[in-house]
Amino acid sequence: MPELPEVEITCQNIEPYLVKKYITSVIVRQPHLRWPIPHNIEKILFGLRIDTVTRRGKYILIGCSKGTLILHLGMSGSLLVQHIGISPQKHDHFDLIINEDIILRLRDPRRFGAILWTTNNAMSHPLLTNLGPEPLSKVFNGSILYKSTRSRSASIKETIMNNRIVVGIGNIYANEALFRAGINPKIAAYKIGINRYIILVKAIKKTLKLAIQAGGSSINDFVHSDNSHGYFQQQYLVYQRTGKPCKKCKDSIKQIKQGQRSSFYCPSCQK
DNA sequence: AATCTTTCCTGCCGGC
DNA sequence: TGCCGGCAGGAAAGAT
Incomplete structure (x- = not known):
């Protein structure tokens, strides 16, 4: 994927x-x-x-x-x-x-x-001209994300998956980054303060960098251009870990639907 | 039959 | 009334 x-x-x-x-x-x-x-x-x-x-x-x-x-x-x-x-x-x-x-x-x-x-x-090009900042660039920081979410009543998870807010965050890494930041995926984006956005941006960058270092993740059908498979799929903190113990607190990982997509989170660690 | 991956597009809503 | 931003849902093909 x-x-x-x-x-x-x-x-x-x-x-x-x-x-x-x-x-x-x-x-x-x-x-x-x-x-x-x-x-x-x-x-x-x-x-x-x-x-x-x-x-x-x-x-x-x-x-x-x-x-x-x-x-x-x-x-x-x-x-x-x-x-x-x-x-x-x-x-x-x-x-x-x-x-x-x-x-x-x-x-x-x-x-x-x-x-x-x-x-x-x-x-x-029409497909590229309205895209938000690159998540790994310096311009993507807590202040920018805070400012761009003031009118957003959608959940924080759906918001960071919105390409106009920030590009490149799909379902897997949205879940992983929110866990790392300790933020519940259901919270409305406008309700989150600047301090938590600073933490979230750091979590997003760390999550993406770790995945790139690991050679990309794979569930089923991603194949590297040299035909070898990725090998990051074992390391998810919450993604597809429904019912399994949280790696921080041992509480059971929950699965819900948000905008037709599965979300995974720890109800104890993510408030 | 439902699910999973991305994201553009349509249609609708509320605010001004 | 019209314009706008924002948002929910639908759509695309195939494997499992």
Whole structure:
């Protein structure tokens, strides 16, 4: 399940295979992702040099000589780096062939991912222009989060999962960060004070950094671009630990629904 | 049949 | 009345 740590690691893994190399062909097998892959993408990308591989939230940005390829892994996507000649599997929808040698291959069973192209400044693309701050950047701090939540009656958990407030925090790390901060996921965001927001921001950063260090988390279907699996899934503090003892106080972890998503928390440690 | 992953979009609400 | 921000729910495909 690609959350920000997985996307970050994917970027790090694919970058050396792409930068300063050339796109020598493109194969589209299934254009119907979240939005259609641009119909003429093969012609657009042919012969372009790749200059950069960066990330904005969970969007992967492949900067080329004439524009930017915007990728999103959705709920089940992964990017594989394979040698040319390896046969595609059932859900391998898109190949970028690099220097006639290496394939960057999008595998996405549930097809909630996206492949888009923009010739303008990528940051002014409609999907990117309204995104909140990067959670690991210095501008994301307790004061910013406090100010941006004054009119928010939604729960704190749903609020930190809102991309306009802060990008990149999905269901797993929202649960984990709130536990680390000792904040109950049901509290309305506007009711939380500046002091607790400072603690929460530190907890978010720590949670994401630990996950990136561990190589990204995995439940079922996240595969690293070198085809190895992530190995962080054993270390969750609350996620999917319903009924198990809290790792701080031994109380039983509770599971509830918030906005159609499962939340996990310790009723004793999170007030 | 329900669940799980992301997040955009639609429709609705209340405030000014 | 219209505009706006905010919010709840729905939608997409597939594995289990």
